[in-house]
Amino acid sequence: MSNLNHIFIICSTIVIAMSLMPTYHCRTLKPDDLKLIEKTCNNTPIPNLCLQILKADPRSASADIPHLALIFVDVIKVKANEALIKINKLLKGSGDKQVLKSCAGAYHAILVGDVPMATQALQLGNPKFAEDAVADSSLEAMDCEEDFKGKSPLTKENTYMRDVSDVARAVIRNLL
Amino acid sequence: MIPEFEPPLGSHPIPHTLEWGSYKFCQCITHSSLHNSHALCLCTQVINHNTTTILFLTMEHHKPLLPTSSESEGCPSPNPRTRKDKGLLLVLGGFLLLSSLVAYGGYRASHLPHAHVASPTSNHDQHSSKSVPSTKWHPVSRGLSSGVSEKSSTVSFATSQPFPWDNSMLSWQRTAFHFQPDKNWMNDPNGPLYYKGWYHFFYQYNPNGAVWGDIVWGHAVSRDMIHWLHLPLAMVADQWYDKNGVWTGSATILADGQIMMLYTGSTNESVQVQNLAYPADPSDPLLVDWIKYPGNPVLVPPPGIGVKDFRDPTTAWLTPEGKWRITIGSKLNKTGIALVYDTVDFKTYELKEGLLRAVPTTGMWECVDFFPVSKENVNGLDTSTNGAGVKHVMKVSLDDDRHDYYSIGTYDENNVLFTPDDAKNDVGVGLRYDYGIFYASKTFYDQNKARRILWGWIGESDSEYADVAKGWASVQSIPRTVKLDTKTGSNLLQWPVAEVESLRLRSDEFKNLKAKPGSVVSLDIETATQLDIVAEFEIDKESLEKTVESNEEYTCSTSGGAAQRGALGPFGLLVLADDGLSESNPVYFYVTKGSNGNLKTSFCSDQSRSSEANDVRKQILGSVVPVLKGEKFSLRILVDHSIVESFAQGGRTCVTSRVYPTKAIYGAARLFMFNNATEATVTASLKIWQMNSAFIHPFHPDQKN
Numbered sequence A: 001m002s003n004l005n006h007i008f009i010i011c012s013t014i015v016i017a018m019s020l021m022p023t024y025h026c027r028t029l030k031p032d033d034l035k036l037i038e039k040t041c042n043n044t045p046i047p048n049l050c051l052q053i054l055k056a057d058p059r060s061a062s063a064d065i066p067h068l069a070l071i072f073v074d075v076i077k078v079k080a081n082e083a084l085i086k087i088n089k090l091l092k093g094s095g096d097k098q099v100l101k102s103c104a105g106a107y108h109a110i111l112v113g114d115v116p117m118a119t120q121a122l123q124l125g126n127p128k129f130a131e132d133a134v135a136d137s138s139l140e141a142m143d144c145e146e147d148f149k150g151k152s153p154l155t156k157e158n159t160y161m162r163d164v165s166d167v168a169r170a171v172i173r174n175l176l
Numbered sequence B: 001m002i003p004e005f006e007p008p009l010g011s012h013p014i015p016h017t018l019e020w021g022s023y024k025f026c027q028c029i030t031h032s033s034l035h036n037s038h039a040l041c042l043c044t045q046v047i048n049h050n051t052t053t054i055l056f057l058t059m060e061h062h063k064p065l066l067p068t069s070s071e072s073e074g075c076p077s078p079n080p081r082t083r084k085d086k087g088l089l090l091v092l093g094g095f096l097l098l099s100s101l102v103a104y105g106g107y108r109a110s111h112l113p114h115a116h117v118a119s120p121t122s123n124h125d126q127h128s129s130k131s132v133p134s135t136k137w138h139p140v141s142r143g144l145s146s147g148v149s150e151k152s153s154t155v156s157f158a159t160s161q162p163f164p165w166d167n168s169m170l171s172w173q174r175t176a177f178h179f180q181p182d183k184n185w186m187n188d189p190n191g192p193l194y195y196k197g198w199y200h201f202f203y204q205y206n207p208n209g210a211v212w213g214d215i216v217w218g219h220a221v222s223r224d225m226i227h228w229l230h231l232p233l234a235m236v237a238d239q240w241y242d243k244n245g246v247w248t249g250s251a252t253i254l255a256d257g258q259i260m261m262l263y264t265g266s267t268n269e270s271v272q273v274q275n276l277a278y279p280a281d282p283s284d285p286l287l288v289d290w291i292k293y294p295g296n297p298v299l300v301p302p303p304g305i306g307v308k309d310f311r312d313p314t315t316a317w318l319t320p321e322g323k324w325r326i327t328i329g330s331k332l333n334k335t336g337i338a339l340v341y342d343t344v345d346f347k348t349y350e351l352k353e354g355l356l357r358a359v360p361t362t363g364m365w366e367c368v369d370f371f372p373v374s375k376e377n378v379n380g381l382d383t384s385t386n387g388a389g390v391k392h393v394m395k396v397s398l399d400d401d402r403h404d405y406y407s408i409g410t411y412d413e414n415n416v417l418f419t420p421d422d423a424k425n426d427v428g429v430g431l432r433y434d435y436g437i438f439y440a441s442k443t444f445y446d447q448n449k450a451r452r453i454l455w456g457w458i459g460e461s462d463s464e465y466a467d468v469a470k471g472w473a474s475v476q477s478i479p480r481t482v483k484l485d486t487k488t489g490s491n492l493l494q495w496p497v498a499e500v501e502s503l504r505l506r507s508d509e510f511k512n513l514k515a516k517p518g519s520v521v522s523l524d525i526e527t528a529t530q531l532d533i534v535a536e537f538e539i540d541k542e543s544l545e546k547t548v549e550s551n552e553e554y555t556c557s558t559s560g561g562a563a564q565r566g567a568l569g570p571f572g573l574l575v576l577a578d579d580g581l582s583e584s585n586p587v588y589f590y591v592t593k594g595s596n597g598n599l600k601t602s603f604c605s606d607q608s609r610s611s612e613a614n615d616v617r618k619q620i621l622g623s624v625v626p627v628l629k630g631e632k633f634s635l636r637i638l639v640d641h642s643i644v645e646s647f648a649q650g651g652r653t654c655v656t657s658r659v660y661p662t663k664a665i666y667g668a669a670r671l672f673m674f675n676n677a678t679e680a681t682v683t684a685s686l687k688i689w690q691m692n693s694a695f696i697h698p699f700h701p702d703q704k705n
Helices: A002-025 A031-042 A047-055 A065-091 A097-124 A127-147 A155-173 B081-106 B167-172 B464-470 B498-503 B541-546
Strands: B016-020 B023-030 B039-047 B050-058 B184-195 B198-206 B216-222 B228-235 B245-253 B259-266 B272-279 B290-292 B324-332 B335-343 B349-351 B365-374 B390-398 B403-412 B417-420 B439-446 B451-458 B480-484 B492-496 B504-515 B519-523 B530-539 B571-577 B585-593 B599-606 B620-624 B633-640 B643-648 B653-658 B670-675 B682-691
Touching (some): A031 A047, A097 A127, A127 A155, B184 B259, B245 B272, B245 B439, B365 B480, B451 B653, B492 B643, B498 B530, B504 B670, B585 B643, B599 B653
Antiparallel strands (some): B016 B023, B216 B228, B390 B403, B403 B417, B519 B670, B571 B585, B599 B620
């Protein structure tokens, strides 16, 4: 009898887990969502990057443009964090400490300035401040890159930050 | 797994801990002795059982001051203050000594002898300047054409400096006589008014940081719109209907002296609504405390209008029926519109059918302003004035491009319609108040001196990195009088209020200074960071006649700035320049002779070489300016550290810019006159005043008189 109980419990657990899985892992977007995402991404400088980011985020389903833009702002936040961690590591090595510290300041500004400003601006419907913020985050990354004068250990991070910011900016322009 | 972290904005209580990346800031102390609030933090990181201790100066510098490594210290104990205090004090003392040395270096008082120096004199004609061949003029890069924090594009200067900002340079940027709070972010001017002997100024303010967000109403008062005293915040986000932001609004003063303040609230659900507030104590001339009407909100977005497209109510004016009328900007798709409401008590409103004006492709209309100007005399008019001798001005701030546009036309008060005089100069597509940084502007009628006064928000054009480091962002323009240009009839004139002249200290005068083509003349004045400059220029008649007509179309923003030479220009002044001219901000006229023989003049402010820093905007700002027959080329420039306000032809064209030099600061800043034309000789007369500080500071009770 206890065996049957065990089997029952295990089976129901599996069934429940399987029924929950699609809602969590399911990334198939509804046709209308996809249309908005594709239309929006086609008007950005890097449509592929735009699509890749939005399709990977479940929140893009039935999101309006401000919420699509917020997804990019989240990516900016995560990537700025990652860049800072890498910079801290590089600071222990033999790289140009002064430039690295300036880059840290740039990414710090993205985190404490641009990200909160863009987030609040998009949530509250004052999109010009969101555009200003992501325009800045793009330039901060490029300043950091330029400062290494060709010998940058952060090219991947800086280029990605610039690209995501430029895409975010194009998305936000739809609101202005 | 990326650690989640959210560095808090602004200053922090003592002591506190911060997460910064993988560092744990063991202890931060806020030091008021250092410029702006920032914290000195001793932080420790443990990686692979090795402990590294680093001293950081946060919110201003992010360079480790003293990297030390200690393996004997484990994770910090909760209160290691006493043992580490002495060490911190020593370091702090060392840093203070260092920064005072840097500041002293910047304050070099000595004059360097100049090769081509014009000395001021008031009695006799000037000796002519020697010409300097224009080898100093390098081709300049053009900044990107839009967006904040523009940086130099592909052409990089050999001397271009990455992130050069130190405390000395950043401190210098604070203005001496423009309104700005002690720290943090400011944007739109709100509810300006004159009441019981005091000018009041309210403003959008973020108490938590140097970026837009968490907006509340700041407040300041002044006897003369120049010497401001900071008061406590007038309104904070303490109601559901403004929980997400106490946004922009305007004041209406009723006939009996009551003040009705209408403002936009962003509700707890991010809906934009209009609310009413009024002074708690009308007998308090300082209007310190405000009451929000218990029945708020008084207006919610009407059907068909987006809940986030409904903000910035105007001052009210009287209708033929004796009701009060306001307008609120919005948009329908990409058409900017102005909604109109009538009210008798500012509590209940009637939405009027139709729109005051609508213009396709302009997008959202923010900070709409609507006011009369006199056709006949120079005085300002109360907002309700209408009639034969009156034109109306409708102004909008365009969300899309962050510029303020105005249109002159007629107001049909019965049909509630504004019609522009010239369709080319319709609302949002025609003339701008200012061709530089100038947004969310707002006028009010100053009944004290019968003037219409204009306030404009001047944002930053540097990087967020610098704003976070210096701990503040934005200033306001010097208030300007606004009136109709009766000579042209088709534009407004703006001019700094006369009260700013009370700051004038000693002056230097230069009469009939001749500058041959391709010359730079050093103007021997004491210091050059706080100036009021008035100048007139003339081009020699021979060049004017000889110069061939051309089809050349000159636009400041697409030109090569002061380095692009034409027959009859550019000529003007180099402000905030250093001795070697590695940094300078030319403000100039560029004259062309059209195919009909008529002269066309542009007035530009050229930031392209204004700083060796690469994280500041470097555009050439400006516009054409009408110069009428018989008029000389005249300009006025207010230089106040990182803001330069320029006015041409008595305020027909205005250009405000933000300038962030790294070298041309403190005693190293100079003023030059220049003529980079190829043919014209230019004769200039100038008067230059040193400007005192306005000493803007918090109000103390004994200052009521």
